[in-house]
Amino acid sequence: MTIKVLLVDDEPLVRAGLRAVLEAQPDIEVVGEAADGAAVVPLVRSLRPDVVAMDVRMPLMDGIEATQAVLRTVGSPPKILVVTTFENDEYVYGALRAGADGFLLKRARPAEIVHAVRLIAEGDSLLFPAAVRDLAAAYGRDRPANEAHEALVRANLTDREEDVLRLMARGLSNAEIAGRLIVGTETVKSHVSAILAKLGARDRTQAVIAAYESGFVSPT
Amino acid sequence: MTIKVLLVDDEPLVRAGLRAVLEAQPDIEVVGEAADGAAVVPLVRSLRPDVVAMDVRMPLMDGIEATQAVLRTVGSPPKILVVTTFENDEYVYGALRAGADGFLLKRARPAEIVHAVRLIAEGDSLLFPAAVRDLAAAYGRDRPANEAHEALVRANLTDREEDVLRLMARGLSNAEIAGRLIVGTETVKSHVSAILAKLGARDRTQAVIAAYESGFVSPT
DNA sequence: GCGCGGCTCCCCCGCACGGGGGAGACGGTC
DNA sequence: GACCGTCTCCCCCGTGCGGGGGAGCCGCGC
Numbered sequence: 001m002t003i004k005v006l007l008v009d010d011e012p013l014v015r016a017g018l019r020a021v022l023e024a025q026p027d028i029e030v031v032g033e034a035a036d037g038a039a040v041v042p043l044v045r046s047l048r049p050d051v052v053a054m055d056v057r058m059p060l061m062d063g064i065e066a067t068q069a070v071l072r073t074v075g076s077p078p079k080i081l082v083v084t085t086f087e088n089d090e091y092v093y094g095a096l097r098a099g100a101d102g103f104l105l106k107r108a109r110p111a112e113i114v115h116a117v118r119l120i121a122e123g124d125s126l127l128f129p130a131a132v133r134d135l136a137a138a139y140g141r142d143r144p145a146n147e148a149h150e151a152l153v154r155a156n157l158t159d160r161e162e163d164v165l166r167l168m169a170r171g172l173s174n175a176e177i178a179g180r181l182i183v184g185t186e187t188v189k190s191h192v193s194a195i196l197a198k199l200g201a202r203d204r205t206q207a208v209i210a211a212y213e214s215g216f217v218s219p220t
Numbered sequence: 221m222t223i224k225v226l227l228v229d230d231e232p233l234v235r236a237g238l239r240a241v242l243e244a245q246p247d248i249e250v251v252g253e254a255a256d257g258a259a260v261v262p263l264v265r266s267l268r269p270d271v272v273a274m275d276v277r278m279p280l281m282d283g284i285e286a287t288q289a290v291l292r293t294v295g296s297p298p299k300i301l302v303v304t305t306f307e308n309d310e311y312v313y314g315a316l317r318a319g320a321d322g323f324l325l326k327r328a329r330p331a332e333i334v335h336a337v338r339l340i341a342e343g344d345s346l347l348f349p350a351a352v353r354d355l356a357a358a359y360g361r362d363r364p365a366n367e368a369h370e371a372l373v374r375a376n377l378t379d380r381e382e383d384v385l386r387l388m389a390r391g392l393s394n395a396e397i398a399g400r401l402i403v404g405t406e407t408v409k410s411h412v413s414a415i416l417a418k419l420g421a422r423d424r425t426q427a428v429i430a431a432y433e434s435g436f437v438s439p440t
Numbered sequence: 441g442c443g444c445g446g447c448t449c450c451c452c453c454g455c456a457c458g459g460g461g462g463a464g465a466c467g468g469t470c
Numbered sequence: 471g472a473c474c475g476t477c478t479c480c481c482c483c484g485t486g487c488g489g490g491g492g493a494g495c496c497g498c499g500c
Contacts, residue, residue, distance in 0.1 A: 042390040170262040171426035186479050205425045206391035212432045212439050219433050378446060406449050
């Protein structure tokens with residue numbers, strides 16, 4: 001019985017690293033990747049992973065919101081493993097309060113990473129350092145965890161990329177966007193590629209879905 | 221100063237007919253088409269038509285909701301001309317109450333159609349038969365015009381097409397949808413083509429947008 | 441019986457899309 | 471001055487997508 005893992009991190013490099021480490025294990029299978037929390041819920045529904053390894057800081061939807069969204073909307077949700085760069089990242093505590101099952105430092109050694117995934121998959125949620133777990137517990141519930149959301153949202157998209165994403169979400173083709181913005185189609189293609197990379201989307205459709213799911217655009 | 225018209229009708233044949241009739245006029249230009257109300261608001265924003273010629277009965281979002289959506293969300297909205305098959309179509313009154321500027325029978329002669337578009341573009345909203353206008357006025361506001369919405373929504377999409385649209389709205393490719401539904405990719409392509417035709421969408425991205433805009437799928 | 445719509449699958453074909461490169465211009469920072 | 475990020479545009483290239491046909495099977499209704 002292999003452990004199915006979904007990777008969510010806005011840095012392709014980190015995703016590639018995690019994939020390499022995890023795929024080397026016979027009992028772990030990486031079933032999917034996303035570069036933004038906005039894409040997590042549909043992917044969880046589609047792929048039914050056992051574990052979601054999720055970054056906290058992401059361009060459209062951060063790991064806190066994504067964790068809440070998964071737990072709120074998915075029946076029998078996967079375990080959620082928060083991936084972070086720092087021990088004392090406040091957003092990590094937010095994610096843990098939101099229901100995440102544990103956390104993992106990006107600089108952990110491969111063996112630790114594998115160990116963490118296996119532990120969390122079996123329900124042993126406390127794989128993070130005891131000191132931090134205590135901290136998280138002591139943290140209690142003070143500030144609403146998503147107050148910083150506005151600041152994080154779209155953080156990595158440039159102004160121009162946001163323009164392009166908005167037009168993509170209206171159903172315009174690259175050529176039409178080029179006409180709208182008075183630039184060449186090659187320019188639009190560059191922006192679209194950058195957007196897809198930052199959102200972890202495979203094509204423009206997935207990018208538009210992320211735009212809706214994150215509230216970047218909203219139904220009428 | 222040409223009159224820019226947006227055509228919204230779920231029957232491609234009707235759209236083609238209207239386009240042929242209207243494009244024959246030097247002062248009228250058809251700037252776009254859609255086959256469902258769900259696509260209207262983005263298109264109005266993009267194309268800035270002077271007149272929207274809109275059918276009442278459409279698969280995802282009917283003309284009543286679409287009219288309300290346009291008037292509610294667009295600054296300096298276009299004139300809305302309701303296109304219908306019957307004089308005594310109750311939905312027409314709903315659309316008129318929702319703020320449509322007039323209506324047009326599909327069986328009208330070309331000259332009448334052209335005349336109607338010109339009249340409405342100039343602000344003369346009452347181009348429909350006096351008897352019907354009186355009826356509409358007498359109708360007052362009784363039942364909420366969209367109570368029948370649920371019955372109309374998706375009326376033209378088959379069960380299988382709804383399945384496919386749902387998966388499209390999760391960002392799956394044709395091949396992935398085929399795997400999900402245990403059918404061939406050619407089958408999926410057939411369904412996708414049918415969906416695009418029924419929704420008046422040009423590509424899967426526009427179809428997904430319509431799915432969100434109509435509430436067929438909703439952001440988490 | 442026949443017709444019809446829904447579902448399935450097949451062909452050919454053109455093209456927009458997206459990946460993977462690179463490059464020049466501009467403005468800000470160090 | 472050197473550096474970097476953004477925005478702009480260019481190349482090549484593979485392929486998924488969507489249009490336009492057709493066809494067989496099934497269940498339902500007339």
